[in-house]
Amino acid sequence: MVIAIKDVICIKGKMVTCGSRILEHFESPYDATVIQRLNRADGIIIGQTNMDEFAMGSSTENCAYGVVLNPIDETRVPGGSSGGSAVAVAAGMAWTALGSDTGGSIRQPAAFCGIVGLKPTYGRVSRYGLVAFASSFDQIGPFGGCVSDVARVLKVIAGHDPCDSTSAQVPVPDYVKSLTGDVSGLRIGLPKEYYTEALDREINDAIMKKVDVLRLHGAIVKEVSLPYTEYTIAAYYILTTAEASSNLARYDGARYGRRAKGAKDVIELYTRSRSEGFGDEVKRRIMLGTYVLSAGYYEAYYRKGQKVRRLIKEDFDKAFQDVDCLITPTSPTTAFKIGEKVDDPLTMYLSDIYTVSANLAGIPGISIPCGKDHQGLPIGLQILGKQFDEETILRVADFLESDER
């Protein structure tokens, strides 16, 4: 198992920068739980991969250490924030890779690079040693060239960890065994709020073709509704930035990482170290998050965001009473040009529209290749499953993958 690791997961004795200047020379004194588990399984860690700074971004352009190029078309982004990991697998530099997914950071780059990327259920994989962006959203997951590779890696890294109180005490099944190739009788939902006029025709058609194949093999396809979909992006950016503003407070130049030189007092030390150390996107999110938690705004933003999160989760609970999994596009577009959206954060945020709901609801999601658009760029198909039911989405993904071949 030759595996690349996103530079947000701690490896003892290695530099862990999170794509940020502020952790320029930071060397981790410990191994993340997933690293320990990979080592125990004789995994070969071949390298660390570039990423959007602190996993904030959808294009792997927000990096202190250079922009990552899409191997299919080097003028285009690989998606993000785990762009480096997706590219490592897509370009054959590693057999598999680990990424982290807070709002689509594994699934969207997998889609843009034409590979498989899985975000497990929140609590399925230990976050100990994953540098936090938004603690109640972050989840480590694997990339692979095929579904069975992803299933193999998940088997190794999943399971309860006493070092992570939010990791669940749920048994880990043998995911490879769950790839039976049988989808007959499986109930598949298509959330109507995801298939609107706004969705690119080509992407829509490519997905519908796959849905037809499933139907042909005995799956029952239904339309379902997720009424709170229109609030997902807003709730996501309120809650994740709030957590991020607190999670990133520790990078203050006092103990490790970048320290501004010649500061007169502690306030100046903080201000300058952080001003020099963080990039624009990270600063933007810290400010947003600080704002939504501030006295006088907490109720209107953070608290309301939490309520919406609960409603979104209930949407999914309701939908999963009728279906076993959902099929959606992974991203509203295929890989866009480098620099195309970099000055327009709002458009960039909207490119996560289909992926963030899984993180709000804590459910698993997988992106698999689903044909190509007219420019030859890969289209991603996303399968969302019930909490802790990675088996079903892996099974459907594997089935569709065999069909693609």
Add this chain to the structure above:
Amino acid sequence: MKLNDPYEPVIGLEVHAQLLTESKAFCSCTTKFGNEPNTNVCPVCLGMPGVLPVLNKNVVEFVIRVGLAMKCNIAQRSIFARKNYFYPDLPKGYQISQYEEPICSGGYVEIDLDDHTRKKIGLTRIHMEEDAGKSIHDLDVDTLVDINRCGVPLIEIVSEPDISSPREAYLYLYKIRQIVTYLGICDGNMEEGSLRCDANVSVRRKGEKKFGTKTEVKNMNSFRYVERALEFEINRQIQLLEEAEEVVQETLLWDANQNIAYPMRSKEEAHDYRYFPEPDLVPVVVDEPWIDRVRATLPEHPTTRYDRFIAEYALPQYDADILTTEKSYADYFELVLKELHTKNKEQIKLVSNWVMTDVLRVVSEQKIDIKHFPISPTRLATMISLINDGTISGKIAKEVFEEMLKSSDDPRVIIEKKGLMQLSDQRVIEKVVTEVLDRNTAQVEKYLAGNEKVFGYFVGEVMKATKGKANPRIVNDILKKKFAHIQVSKG
């Protein structure tokens, strides 16, 4: 503040108690005090990137103990929150604390006022949190930070504004110290910072229902400072009101050297802590069986014990108060009683006297823990039983006691070795008495002439002749018998 003042103070206290758990609240580092700086640390308490807290279950256990002892409601589900602020001794940039949904709410602490009435001070809440590290500024270099204390568990006990004087604040704090030390969850040491106290103070005209504007007083790191700082602040506020000026809501720091409280710079106190639920921890769930298990292990409450000492042993309030100051004192006292198997009120009072005056004197002089006091309850009981059975007199006992401090011998052995055995042999004493009377015919005449004070002189002479060993009761009896005899024979 005078008794006829038209003003009354309204005080609420926030008390922080450092818990005596073996390891820190959210990692397995030791909580041991006094180790080399930055040695009791790990990636978790250093706030390294990617680490996660894991709650130490003993912290919950300890706070349940306090909650039960203070009659609080113990929440079945409570949550942690992050309190966000930047400071170099706060490695994560936030403190894990509880905000909404703390583990304990309600409850009260009873204090015994100087007029022997009892007053309930209501509690708002008790919650769990982690301590920060220490910044060391006063060295000749840059500020240094010691993270050893960082992550040591604390509880914060927040009172209602039920405290009406600095004296009451003192008694309240004293009672809290007593309860937490009885429970064994905190060492109660204010000077070392394991017990800390901030106060909210306001003043209003007597009879007024509305609260005045409050200030917060910090940095009062001893029981006496709390009383003095509050006196100062109350007087300052009254003076402002008298001069028709307004009290400004602000935070003051007590300066014990100058005996004043001065305002913190507004920048330092302008904190918006941006509390929000801690996403790295799951809710704390405490079920009834757990509470019941903890309840079963609770020691007797100090106030209950105080009341019982008065009711069961007929001790004066003064004795009961001193003997129950510390759980270890009360335990020592009761162990002595147990050894003596006595229900006799006089004998119990005798034990109380020995413990209060002799044992506790040495304990406080030598600043030792009573558990390490060289005379075990069993040995003291043996010694007291020797007084009771007349083997030694109370006076000789003091000598035996001093000897017992130095050697681990049984008091009987000491008495034997030193020849301190009380002389109770009638014939021997009678012989001495006769000799004394024969030598002092003039004094005998005086006594017979009605000067009864001379009686003490004879007792003294007999004791001198027996080197203090004669049983005074028998000496008295024989002397009286002798005089009666002489009178009759003179007839």
